[in-house]
Amino acid sequence: MIFDYCVKEFRISFMIRRKHYFVNNLVIFVLAQLVWLALLGLWIYWYVSNYLIFEQVGETVSPQINIDTPSVFPFVGGIVLLVGLSFSLVLIFRHLNVQIRLRRLYDNFIDNVTHELKSPLSSIQLYLETLVSRDVPQEKRKEFYELMMKDTARLQNLINSILEISKIESKKKRSSFALHQANEFLPKLIEDSAAQFRLNRNDLKLETTGSCEIEVDAGSFKIVFDNLIDNAIKYSTGSLKLEVKIICNQKKLEITFKDNGIGLPSNEQKKIFQKFYRIYDKDIPNVKGTGLGLYWVKEIIKNHKGKITAHSEGKAKGTTINIVLPVRKSKVTEIEREKGKLQ
Amino acid sequence: MSAKILLVEDEENLAMGLEYNLKEEGYKVDWAKDGKEAIKFFAENNYDLILLDIMLPYLNGFEVAGFIRKENPQMPILMLTARTGVDDKVKGLEIGADDYITKPFHLKELLLRIKGMLKRKSWYSSVVKHEPIYKFGGNEINFENFKCRKGKTEFQLTSYEAMIMKYLILNKNKIVTRKELLENVWNTAPDVETRTIDNFMVRLRKYFENDPADPKFILSVRSAGYMFQDQI
Structure with a gap:
């Protein structure tokens, strides 16, 4: 009951915040439209009144001048200019909105990176100070060293991810592509990642259909599987069950990662691959992360000329990540195709 | 009787180190891993102090502090966070946190602050009674x-x-x-x-x-x- 009360309070405050953001933008937009409409009105008023004055003056000064109709060109020209102005206003408004959104994402990223850097750092400092100031038993000491090593690994991963993403983006990443037999190479890589995250072997179901050759960078693919498994662990509430299917055929290789985690709302399914993007939801059991993991995964897959998508039936219904990669056509297949063409 | 502390921290490694040190100082410690669990523990037990992280799953530290403050205005709350923004500090203190310590922190300083807050609580409770x-x-x-x-x-x-x-x-x-x-x-x-x-x-x-x-x-x-x- 207490929890429900708190959740309700938070949701109200969250809705108010979102409402404020929406109302502010709407007010700016409406005001901008009013300004341009007023300008348009002013222009028509100015044009018509000047025309009338000119007509009166013309009649008084020289009745011979025949002014039948007002000239259409400046009138239409003025309206076109004003419409252009309003269009530019809408463009500026859109651009501004994008900038605001980017700024917010960037601020969140800085907050998240600060958190991700400082948390392991505080933990290491705490253990070091404990070891210096207390008489810690040998067993505990060993435990503390292991925890500190986990923290340094976490720091290293974070720093690596930032550096590697920057390399990929600036096309400076040197990948060592090599040919691998997908049905042998990928399961081994996935099992390695699962073991690294201490995922119980019974909770990982691996299925392979067909065989094909793929040209991939093993190091990069390890990062892909590490991130996908880490995410599956982070965003599951009960015991995680992970089903991985690797389907090979002559045209493509398909890898599906299906978990039984908290799922994804449909409007977030594309956004999760955006840089810095993180879902802020009260039902998410984990607040760690930088919003870079899935972006990194997407960039690696893109670098391998593949595609990645996410799908979920909704909240609490798990998430399926689908990766499609091109396969290396075997010589036999190519010969058969050539034969087919000749026949 | 030793004081009982509710430690609310989702970072497992850090929480384990904190729990060890607090126990070594003679405190009893309960560890809540998220905001939901913190409120559950708070409702079910009596604590002398809450050591509260801000970035927590389900309910953040500000929300937990707000709830605790409504239920028990005298409960000492020490906020622990990686965020260094002045806004966060002000927000935390406005909601009712008594003190604020940023990560990474020195163990001695943290323990001194906890000691001071508990001493203050005990003094205050005794003088308010009369x-x-x-x-x-x-x-x-x-x-x-x-x-x-x-x-x-x-x-x-x-x-x-x-x-x-x-x-x-x-x-x-x-x-x-x-x-x-x-x-x-x-x-x-x-x-x-x-x-x-x-x-x-x-x-x-x-x-x-x-x-x-x-x-x-x-x-x-x-x-x-x-x-x-x-x-x-």
């Missing part, structure tokens, strides 16, 4: 729930404001130096400056004085400190 409600010049202070009344206007004090008022009232008609306040109310937290005390006094005068520029109850004594008197 006289929970105090009235002076049209003002009324309830030292148990920090609710006050000035005429018909009702307002709420923070725990520090209530403690300063209590200390001044206990030393009625005596000069209380800033050093004395720092030692007894803040337990000389290292980042508290004497100017902070002056700011608190300005706020307290706004609450209780008819004309804060010409105080009648909370008087400044030049080069010495402050003095409370309830008879004008």
